[in-house]
Structure formats: C-alpha cells, structure tokens
Amino acid sequence: MTEASVIETSAPAEGVTETLNREAVERAAAQEPTWLAERRAHAWDVYERTPLPSTKLEEWRYTDVRRLLDLDALTPAPRPEAGTGEALLEGLDGLPAGLRAVMAEDREAAGHVAIVDGCVRHVDLSDELARQGIVLTSLARAVQLHPELLEEHLATHAVPPEEGKFQALNAALWADGVFLYVPAGASLDLPVRVSRWLSGGGLAVFSRTLIVAEAGARVSFVDEIVSDDLDAQSLESSVVEVIARDGAQVQYVSLQRLGHRAFYQAAQRTLAGRDATLDTLNVSLGASVARVDLNARLLGPGANSDMLGLYFGDGDQHFDHNTSQDHEAPNAHSDLLYKGALDGHAHAVFRGIIRVHEGAQGTDAYQTNRNLILSEHARADSLPNLEIEADDVRCSHGATVGQLDQETLFYLMSRGIPQQPAERLVVMGFLGEVLSRLPLGGVVDKVTRAIEVKLRHG
Amino acid sequence: MPQNEVIEGLGLDEYKYGFVDEEQHVFRTRPGLDEEIVRQISAQKEEPEWMLEFRLKALKIYESKPMPTWGGDLSELEDTLDQIYFYVRPSERMGTSWDEVPENIKRTYERLGIPEAEQKVLAGLGAQYESEMVYHSLKEEWEAQGVIFDSIEDGLRKHPELFRKYFATVVPPGDNKFAALNSAVWSGGSFVYIPPGVELDTPLQAYFRVNQERMGQFERTLIIADENSRAHYIEGCTAPVYSTESFHSGVIEIVVLPGAHFRYTTIQNWSNNMYNLVTQRALVHRGAAMEWLDGNLGSKLTMKYPSCYLVGEGAHGSILSIAYAGDGQHQDTGGKVVHAAPNTSSTIVSKSISKGHGRSSYRGLCKVYEGAVNSRSNVECDALLINETSRTDTYPYIEIEEKRASVGHEATVSKVGDEQLFYLMSRGMSEEEAMALIVRGFIEPIAKELPLEYAVELNKLIELEMEGSVG
Numbered sequence: 001m002t003e004a005s006v007i008e009t010s011a012p013a014e015g016v017t018e019t020l021n022r023e024a025v026e027r028a029a030a031q032e033p034t035w036l037a038e039r040r041a042h043a044w045d046v047y048e049r050t051p052l053p054s055t056k057l058e059e060w061r062y063t064d065v066r067r068l069l070d071l072d073a074l075t076p077a078p079r080p081e082a083g084t085g086e087a088l089l090e091g092l093d094g095l096p097a098g099l100r101a102v103m104a105e106d107r108e109a110a111g112h113v114a115i116v117d118g119c120v121r122h123v124d125l126s127d128e129l130a131r132q133g134i135v136l137t138s139l140a141r142a143v144q145l146h147p148e149l150l151e152e153h154l155a156t157h158a159v160p161p162e163e164g165k166f167q168a169l170n171a172a173l174w175a176d177g178v179f180l181y182v183p184a185g186a187s188l189d190l191p192v193r194v195s196r197w198l199s200g201g202g203l204a205v206f207s208r209t210l211i212v213a214e215a216g217a218r219v220s221f222v223d224e225i226v227s228d229d230l231d232a233q234s235l236e237s238s239v240v241e242v243i244a245r246d247g248a249q250v251q252y253v254s255l256q257r258l259g260h261r262a263f264y265q266a267a268q269r270t271l272a273g274r275d276a277t278l279d280t281l282n283v284s285l286g287a288s289v290a291r292v293d294l295n296a297r298l299l300g301p302g303a304n305s306d307m308l309g310l311y312f313g314d315g316d317q318h319f320d321h322n323t324s325q326d327h328e329a330p331n332a333h334s335d336l337l338y339k340g341a342l343d344g345h346a347h348a349v350f351r352g353i354i355r356v357h358e359g360a361q362g363t364d365a366y367q368t369n370r371n372l373i374l375s376e377h378a379r380a381d382s383l384p385n386l387e388i389e390a391d392d393v394r395c396s397h398g399a400t401v402g403q404l405d406q407e408t409l410f411y412l413m414s415r416g417i418p419q420q421p422a423e424r425l426v427v428m429g430f431l432g433e434v435l436s437r438l439p440l441g442g443v444v445d446k447v448t449r450a451i452e453v454k455l456r457h458g
Numbered sequence: 459m460p461q462n463e464v465i466e467g468l469g470l471d472e473y474k475y476g477f478v479d480e481e482q483h484v485f486r487t488r489p490g491l492d493e494e495i496v497r498q499i500s501a502q503k504e505e506p507e508w509m510l511e512f513r514l515k516a517l518k519i520y521e522s523k524p525m526p527t528w529g530g531d532l533s534e535l536e537d538t539l540d541q542i543y544f545y546v547r548p549s550e551r552m553g554t555s556w557d558e559v560p561e562n563i564k565r566t567y568e569r570l571g572i573p574e575a576e577q578k579v580l581a582g583l584g585a586q587y588e589s590e591m592v593y594h595s596l597k598e599e600w601e602a603q604g605v606i607f608d609s610i611e612d613g614l615r616k617h618p619e620l621f622r623k624y625f626a627t628v629v630p631p632g633d634n635k636f637a638a639l640n641s642a643v644w645s646g647g648s649f650v651y652i653p654p655g656v657e658l659d660t661p662l663q664a665y666f667r668v669n670q671e672r673m674g675q676f677e678r679t680l681i682i683a684d685e686n687s688r689a690h691y692i693e694g695c696t697a698p699v700y701s702t703e704s705f706h707s708g709v710i711e712i713v714v715l716p717g718a719h720f721r722y723t724t725i726q727n728w729s730n731n732m733y734n735l736v737t738q739r740a741l742v743h744r745g746a747a748m749e750w751l752d753g754n755l756g757s758k759l760t761m762k763y764p765s766c767y768l769v770g771e772g773a774h775g776s777i778l779s780i781a782y783a784g785d786g787q788h789q790d791t792g793g794k795v796v797h798a799a800p801n802t803s804s805t806i807v808s809k810s811i812s813k814g815h816g817r818s819s820y821r822g823l824c825k826v827y828e829g830a831v832n833s834r835s836n837v838e839c840d841a842l843l844i845n846e847t848s849r850t851d852t853y854p855y856i857e858i859e860e861k862r863a864s865v866g867h868e869a870t871v872s873k874v875g876d877e878q879l880f881y882l883m884s885r886g887m888s889e890e891e892a893m894a895l896i897v898r899g900f901i902e903p904i905a906k907e908l909p910l911e912y913a914v915e916l917n918k919l920i921e922l923e924m925e926g927s928v929g
C-alpha cells in the first residue's frame with residue numbers, strides 16, 4: 001500500500017464507535033507485556049480495515065449483521081480489578097443469583113470457572129489435578145504465569161484476527177477468559193465446567209477460551225452461558241481455541257441459554273493432531289441472534305472429530321451455524337450432525353462445508369443437517385457443501401427440512417396421549433438423537449429441561 | 459432470497475455455431491459491444507421498434523451488472539468479450555474446409571461411427587441435408603396439428619402477438635449479467651408453440667431444423683406448451699461440436715401451461731475452448747409438469763442450472779443432470795426448483811464424473827415459499843472421482859419457509875472401487891473396459907432417459923473418454 005492510500009483511509013472505519021475504539025484497545029493493553037499489547041494493536045488494525053460483514057458475503061448471506069446489531073449502542077463491560085481471580089469457592093456468594101443457580105447443578109466437576117460479563121470471578125481445581133500439572137486459570141492470570149504458552153497459541157494459529165471482523169474485534173478487546181492446559185498423558189475423569197453470566201443490556205463482552213491438550217491427554221470441557229432477558233441489546237463475543245496434540249482426547253461442549261435481546265457471536269476452532277479425537281457439541285437455545293462459526297481442522301493422520309449441534313428456536317430467534325470440516329491429512333474422520341426445531345417466527349441457518357484437501361486420501365467425512373418446522377412462520381435454510389480434491393474418500397452429506405412425523409404423532413395420540421404432549425415427545429425424540437451421541441453427565445438433563453421449558457411456552 | 463444473483467444461471471444451450479470463414483459472411487458487426495452494434499443487429503433483422511428498445515434496455519443492464527464472482531473462474535472472460543464479434547450473419551453455405559477441423563475431433567467422429575455428412579454438420583461445415591426429407595414429412599404432420607417450430611426470428615416475424623406475450627417473461631433481462639447480454643444481442647434459436655391438447659410422439663429436434671440463420675453463440679429459444687399438450691424437445695447432440703468461438707451464452711424460456719407436460723433434453727459437448735454460460739428456465743403452471751434432461755460433457759467452463767418455477771397448484775418439476783469434467787474442464791451445473799404454489803413436487807438427480815484435473819460442481823437451489831403447502835422436493839447428487847487429481851464440489855441451497863413441506867438433499871462422493879475393478883478384470887475385462895463399464899453403470903439412470911440413438915452415442919463417448927484413465 002502506498003503512503004497516499006494510507007492517508008486516504010482517514011474516514012472512520014466501520015464499527016469504530018464512541019467506546020469501541022483504539023483508546024479502548026490501549027486501555028486493555030495498559031498493564032500487559034509488549035507482545036500482547038502489540039498483538040492487540042495489530043488485531044485492531046485488522047478490525048478497522050475489515051468491513052462489517054454484509055449479506056453479499058456468502059458466509060453471511062442469511063444473517064444481516066448491519067440490521068441485527070447496533071454497535072454504537074454498546075459499551076465494553078468493565079475490566080476485572082487485579083486479583084479478583086483469586087477468590088475462593090466461599091466467594092461464590094458474591095455472584096449473581098442466576099449464575100449461582102446454574103452452578104448449583106454442576107457440583108460434579110474436575111474444576112469450575114465462574115465468569116461475569118467476560119471476567120473471571122472464581123476458579124477452582126482439585127489439588128490432585130493441579131499436582132498432575134493441569135492448569136485451569138483466568139486468561140488474565142495466564143498472561144503472567146504462562147506467557148510462553150499464550151504467546152504461542154493465543155489468537156495465532158487457531159483463530160487469528162484475520163479470520164474476520166468479529167474475530168479481530170475480540171482479539172483486540174478481550175477482557176478475560178479461560179486457559180486450560182493439560183500436560184502430556186494427564187487425564188481428567190470429570191469435566192471442567194465454565195459458567196458465564198451476562199448481567200445486562202448495552203454491554204459488549206469479549207472473552208476467549210484457550211484449551212491445550214498435550215499428547216495423550218484427556219479432558220472434557222463444558223462451557224455454559226446464561227442470562228436473563230435483557231432490557232437492551234448486548235453483544236457476547238466468544239472465541240474458543242482448542243488444540244489437541246497427537247493422541248489427545250478432548251470434548252468441548254457449549255450450552256448457550258442467553259436471554260432475549262442478546263446477540264451471541266462465537267468463533268470456535270479445533271485443531272486435531274495425529275490420532276487425536278476432538279469432539280464438539282454446540283447447543284443453541286437462547287439469545288435473539290446467535291451466530292456460531294465452528295471450524296474443525298484435522299491436521300494429523302488418523303484424527304477424528306465428531307461435531308454435534310442442537311438448536312431450538314422460537315419467538316423471533318435467529319440462529320446461524322456456520323461449520324467447516326477441513327481434512328488436511330490422510331485417513332482422518334469427521335462426522336457432523338446438526339439438528340434443530342423451529343417454532344414461532346424463528347429462522348435457522350445451517351451452512352456447512354467439508355473440504356478434503358489435496359492429498360487427504362482415505363478421508364471419511366460426513367455431514368447431516370435436519371430441521372423440524374413447527375409453525376407457519378418459521379424458516380430454515382440449509383447449505384451443506386462439499387469440496388473434494390482427493391479421490392480415495394468416503395464423503396456424504398444430507399439435509400432435510402420437514403414437519404413433525406405425523407405417523408408417530410398419530411400413534412402416540414391413539415395411545416391416549418393428548419396432542420400437545422405428544423408433539424413435545426416427538427420433538428424431544430428428534431433432538432434427543434444428538435444428545436445421545438455425547439452423553440456427558442449432567443449436560444443431557446440440563447438441555448432436556450431447557451428444551452421442555454421452551455416447548456411448554458411455545 | 460436476498461441475493462438472487464448467486465444462483466442465477468439456469469440455462470441450457472448448446473448449438474453448434476459454425477465453423478465459419480470470416481471472409482464469407484454476408485454481414486458482421488465490428489468486435490466489442492456498444493449501442494451502435496445492438497442497433498445494427500436489430501436493423502439487420504428488420505425487427506419491430508419494441509424489440510430494439512428491449513435490446514437497448516438489456517444492454518444497459520448488462521453494462522451495470524458486475525461479473526459474477528461465484529461459480530467458475532471468469533477472470534479471463536472480460537478480455538474475450540472485448541474481442542468477440544457479437545453478431546455474424548452466416549452465409550447460407552458454410553465456407554470452411556474439412557482440413558481445418560482439428561484431428562482429435564475428426565478422430566472422435568470416426569470412432570463414434572458418425573457418417574461423414576453428419577460429421578461435417580457437427581464441425582459447422584454444412585447443413586443436415588440428409589435429414590431434410592425426414593424433417594419435411596415430420597414438419598407437415600406437425601403443421602397439420604397447429605404446432606409451430608420455427609427459428610426465433612421467424613417466430614417474431616410470423617407470430618408477433620404470441621411472441622410478445624411470452625418473450626422475456628420467464629427470464630427477464632435483469633435476471634443475471636449473461637441473460638442481459640443475451641437479451642441485448644440474441645440471434646438464432648427456436649420458437650416453439652404446441653397447441654392445447656396436442657400430443658407429439660416424435661421429439662422436436664433442433665438438429666433437424668433448417669434455418670436460414672444458423673444458431674449462434676447468443677441463441678435464444680422460446681417454447682410455449684399450451685394447456686394439456688405433451689411434447690419433447692431435443693437440443694444438441696452427444697458428439698463433440700467443434701467451434702472456433704470461445705464464448706456461448708444462451709437463454710431458453712419455457713412456459714408450461716396448465717396440464718401440459720414438456721421435456722427438454724440437451725446434451726452439450728462443445729470443444730474445450732468454450733465458456734458456456736446459459737440461463738434456462740421453465741414456468742410451470744397448475745397441474746403441469748416440466749422435465750429437464752441436461753447433459754454437459756464439453757466446454758472449458760459451463761455454468762448452467764436448469765430451473766423449474768412451480769407457480770401453479772400441483773405443478774411438478776424434474777431435473778436430471780449429468781456432467782463429465784475431463785482435464786482442464788470445469789462443469790458448474792445443477793438445478794433450481796422454486797415452489798411457489800401448494801401441492802407442488804420436484805426432484806433433482808445429479809451425477810457427475812471428474813477425471814484427470816477435471817472439476818465438477820453441483821450448485822442447486824430448492825426454495826419453498828410460505829403458502830406452498832404440502833410441497834415435496836428431493837435432491838440427490840452423486841459424484842464419481844476417477845483420479846487423485848480430480849475435484850468435485852457440492853453447493854446446495856435449501857430455503858424453506860413453509861411448515862407443511864418436506865425437503866431432502868443427499869450427496870455422496872466416491873471413487874471407482876478397486877474391488878469393482880478387480881471383479882470385472884477377473885472376468886476377463888481389461889482395466890479400461892472395466893472402468894468404462896463402471897462409469898456407464900453410474901450414469902445409467904440418466905442415459906436410459908435419453909432417446910436410444912443418443913444413449914448409444916453417449917455410451918460410446920464415455921468409453922473413448924475412459925481410455926488412458928487408468929494405470
């Protein structure tokens with residue numbers, strides 16, 4: 001770029017507001033090491049020169065951010081004061097009641113993290129696990145305690161700012177988040193549970209999750225986000241980077257149950273090494289708008305990813321799941337199943353792509369998206385794509401959109417079950433297939449209850 | 459749909475343009491395109507004023523629309539468009555010599571067993587005189603029933619009211635950039651009208667039609683199947699068609715009125731220097747049925763997505779698509795079904811084969827509008843990969859606004875199995891024969907829908923194409 005053209009671009013860039021601007025980035029970086037401050041500044045540069053996605057972009061064709069999100073009305077959530085990450089379990093009393101209620105169901109865990117408006121308020125991990133060298137801490141603390149790991153992995157090879165407008169914004173302004181490190185061969189029998197709370201309207205919350213599982217490590221991670229209905233729009237932006245080294249086994253589960261008016265934006269990327277297993281489950285039940293980008297990269301031969309998704313929309317909810325399965329090594333396997341039910345005026349978009357790169361012989365890759373339309377005004381768009389540049393592959397995809405199976409319904413009613421409960425049963429059966437493939441303790445019950453609540457209100 | 463253009467395309471076409479010695483044209487425009495050239499084309503054809511205005515409006519639309527950035531690689535096309543002649547009125551006799559036809563094309567004709575006279579037609583060297591007798595007797599029979607089967611120019615001249623009532627109602631010039639281009643400079647193509655209740659057993663073949671103006675690179679076809687009629691139209695042929703032109707952009711419009719049943723078959727086998735960008739679409743009314751049978755074997759890049767807009771209750775649309783992409787070829791093809799009325803149904807079946815460095819992409823749309831209750835649609839795509847370097851893509855768009863609808867899409871990708879090959883070879887077949895047999899089996903569901911002579915030729919062609927594909 002010539003100097004002249006740099007000067008020409010002096011008009012304010014898209015998405016720069018009274019509170020989301022370079023000063024905010026500099027404030028976020030004030031106490032941080034140089035490498036991180038530079039990384040934030042670079043991310044902000046990328047943000048400024050990246051236009052806000054429009055529906056002209058294939059990946060944003062059905063989700064009009066310009067109409068759905070008002071960045072001008074948002075203020076970044078306040079940053080944590082130094083040391084708050086040190087609170088003990090007893091300190092949970094200070095947390096919002098809604099968050100405490102969520103956590104009360106999650107006693108069985110290897111460790112807990114509680115987050116309010118993107119800032120970590122509580123962390124616990126059993127001593128035994130800590131002795132194995134497992135690290136579970138806030139990202140803010142990890143910057144001080146494990147700078148070399150963060151410098152290597154944070155917003156670099158998994159989700160760099162160049163990935164997109166929101167990815168850049170998050171990399172520039174993230175306030176805090178979770179860092180989980182599992183050393184080679186270490187193993188957690190119970191999941192790590194993260195519970196997030198969004199406290200109100202008008203906020204812009206930026207948090208990140210970084211999970212590194214070394215060779216042969218084994219860990220499950222349940223990431224839940226909840227809020228009440230909000231009085232004004234808030235943006236909850238989440239970037240998740242999961243790295244599974246050779247032979248590691250990682251499960252990442254996201255449960256999104258935000259309230260009305262929340263705009264949820266998540267960018268998740270999983271990197272699976274040789275013979276690693278990296279499974280994900282995304283459950284989208286809440287928020288007015290939820291956009292989830294999930295990219296699974298199978299980087300080592302024999303890598304394996306099961307990718308599950310479940311969504312239930314009602315009212316005027318808008319869900320957009322954008323997935324990709326990148327087979328970059330031979331003999332890897334991936335299997336995606338996303339199922340959703342839509343009531344009211346809900347609109348769901350699924351766009352998924354399997355890319356079999358040159359040389360990825362012996363690939364097995366599957367992709368299925370099924371939608372159930374429950375009301376006159378709901379809408380489902382499904383775009384299951386394949387791009388295949390190797391010949392020795394087994395690939396297939398399927399997509400369906402339809403209504404409740406009338407025969408099943410008729411059968412249930414003929415057995416004396418009234419129509420509405422019968423319909424609820426059929427919907428639960430339809431969605432239950434997803435949960436049965438990742439039967440993580442507690443998660444299935446929680447999701448089932450949440451769906452039942454929605455079904456009864458609908 | 460927010461961005462209609464992403465899927466626009468439809469289309470079909472083929473046609474052999476001549477292999478014409480430039481010195482012998484009666485008339486041609488200078489290279490490139492502007493308003494003056496459009497006026498010249500219209501004046502040459504002695505068209506009514508409304509058509510000139512239509513062309514000029516379309517030219518403005520063409521100029522205002524950006525080059526599509528999806529589908530195939532069109533980056534080199536802009537230069538081509540500056541250099542081509544947008545209108546060439548060929549002389550009655552094609553003036554090029556047989557010697558100029560490339561050897562590989564001639565060889566293919568010979569091996570396909572095509573008679574010499576026919577070979578010359580395919581190479582653009584002459585009209586199909588051999589067929590004239592057959593054609594004339596058929597034509598008399600059709601005329602007795604009120605069927606119109608004319609060149610598009612004659613259609614406009616002889617049936618102005620019917621023509622104007624339907625022309626550009628199915629594919630308006632604003633539909634996409636290349637439909638706009640075609641609307642500005644169209645020349646050649648067919649005009650077909652099937653009167654109410656008429657059922658034709660013999661397919662209408664564009665191949666037999668002797669035009670004073672041969673079909674060109676901007677061919678335009680308008681077909682009206684009136685109520686309760688039934689007919690089959692065949693365009694193109696399976697043997698390779700040689701052309702010196704590098705760009706072809708046709709528009710095919712079909713109106714299927716209530717209760718009618720229409721089938722349009724096209725096999726495109728342009729030589730491999732051709733950009734083939736075609737919009738072909740049918741408007742299907744109440745209780746009517748439209749079938750597209752679309753084969754794409756030739757060209758450098760084809761972008762063509764035959765469409766059925768099901769606008770009347772109980773309408774049915776069916777698209778059978780077969781694509782073969784050899785070295786250096788990209789077939790970006792598929793289909794589009796739009797359900798805009800209750801109780802409509804549709805199926806799309808797509809089969810593609812990629813060989814060498816060839817790439818075949820399925821691109822399709824299934825849209826169900828709110829209110830199109832009890833609509834059903836099913837899409838199946840199968841892709842076969844012959845070599846390690848072959849590529850295949852699948853890009854379906856499924857947009858459903860109606861609760862009482864049922865839509866499914868499935869696609870599979872596979873390579874020719876070692877076990878299949880081994881079995882056939884253990885029965886005494888050579889590897890090439892075995893490969894050709896497997897590929898023939900793969901496309902059989904489509905080949906069996908073709909008239910016999912086409913199916914035979916297609917099979918032979920596949921055999922030739924599979925030579926040297928193994929080992």
